[in-house]
Amino acid sequence: MSIDWITVAAQLANFLVLVWLLKRFLYRPILDGIDAREAEITARMEVAARAKEEASRAETEYRNQLAALQSEQASASEAERRAAQKEKDALLSEARERIERERAAWATHRDDETRNFVTKLHRAGGQALLELTRKAVFDLADETLEARIAAHLAGQIETMDGNLKKAAGSAPDAVVLSRAPLDPSIQQEIRAVLQDRFDGIAVRFDTDATQSPGLALRVGGAQLAWTVDTYIDDLDTLVTDRLTNALEAKL
C-alpha cells in the first residue's frame, strides 16, 4: 500500500476535468432540460388554470343565461297559459251561450210542439168526446147533440143573472159562434130564445174552424158558451192525477 503522489496529482486533475466534462455534457443539459420542462409544465398549468377559470366564467355566464331563459320561458308559458285560459273561458262562454240559445230555442220549439200536440190532442179528444156524446145522446134520448147544446144554451140564456144581463146591455145584435154551420132548426130555436129574451135583437150565426166543438154566444160584453174544452180539461186533470198517483205508488 503506497501512494504515488504523481498519480494523485494526475487523478486530481482528471477528477476536476471529469467534473467539468460532466457539468458540461450531463448535469447542465439534464438539469436545464428538467427546469425547462418544469417551466413548460408550469406554464401549461397556468394556461390550463386560466382556461379552467375562463371555462368556469363561461359556465357561470351560461348558467345565468340559462336561468334568464328559463325565467323568460316561465313568463312566456304563464302568458301563454293565461291567454289559453282566456280563450278557453271565451270559448266556454260562447259555447254556454250557444247551448243556452239552443236550449231556449229547443224549449220554445218543445213548448210549441207541446202546445200543438196538446191542441191537437184536445181537438182529437174533443172530437172523440163529441162523437161519443153525440152517439150516447142519440142512443139514449133519440136527439142530436147540437139540439141538446142549443137547448142547454137556451136554458142558460133564460137563466142569465143580473150581472150578465148588465154586461149584455142593449147590444143591437148577438153573435152565435160554432165550429160548423148549425142546423136551421137549431138556429131558429136559438134566435127565438134570444129575441124573446132581448127584444128585437139581431142574431147572427158565424162559424170558426178553430173553435172547439160546441156553441158560444156573445151579446155585448156578455158571453155564454158550452164547449167540450171544459170536459177535456177535466179529463186531462183526471188522467194526470191518476198517472201521478200511479208513479208515486210505484216509487
Add this chain to the structure above:
Amino acid sequence: MTLSPDEITMLTLWGFAVNATIFYTWIVMAVLTVASMIITRNLRADVPPNRWRTTLEVIVQTIQGQIEEIAGGPSRHLIYFAGTLFLFVAASNLLLVVPGFEPPTSSLSTTTALALSVLVAVPLFGITSRGLGGYLMTYLQPSFIMLPFNIISEFSRGISLAIRLYGNIMSGAVIAAILLTVAPFFFPVVMDLLGLLTGMIQAYIFAILATVYISSATAPRKSSDPQEDTP
C-alpha cells in the same frame, strides 16, 4: 502479485509513463462523457424524453434529491461535485466486470486524490457559503479550545474517506484475484457480483459522506430556489 495498478505502466506519452490507474481513469472518464454526450445530444424541451434520457434524468434527480435532503436545499455546485464523485466511483467499480479492467478506485492514489478533492472542497464550499470569517469561525465552535480537534477532524475525514474506499475496492479485487487462482470457475463470478454490490455501496457512501462534510461546512439553506447558485 501486484496490489496497486499504480505499478502497472500501460503506455508512455511524451516520456511520461501512464500507469493503469490513470489509463483506466481516462477510460471511465471517456465512457461517462461519451455516454452523456450521446444521451444529451438532442436534448430539447419540446422533444419528449427517450428511454436513455429518462434513465439519466432519474439518476441525476436521485442524486439531486439525496443532496438536497442532506444539504437542506438545492445546490448545483454540490450536485456537480458530489454527483461526479458518485458516478466516477460507481462507474469504476461497475466496470470491474469487464475482463482485464483494473478499477482506478482500487488504487490508494486515486482514493487519496478523491479524498483530497473533498478536503479542498469542504472549505471552498464553506467560504463560498458563509464567507471566509464565517467559515473559519466554525473551527472555533463551540469553543476555541476545540480548534486543534476540529483541524484534526477535518484531516481525519479525508484520510478515512480515502482508506475506506481504497480498502473496500482493493480488498475485493485482491480477494477475487486470489480466488481466481484457487477456484477459477465459480468464485470469481460470485466475487464479481459481490464486488458490484460493494462498489455501488461504496460509491454511495463516498458521495454521501462528501456531501455531509460539505453541507456541514456550509450555512443552512433557507431558500428552495434551484437557480439561486446557478453559475
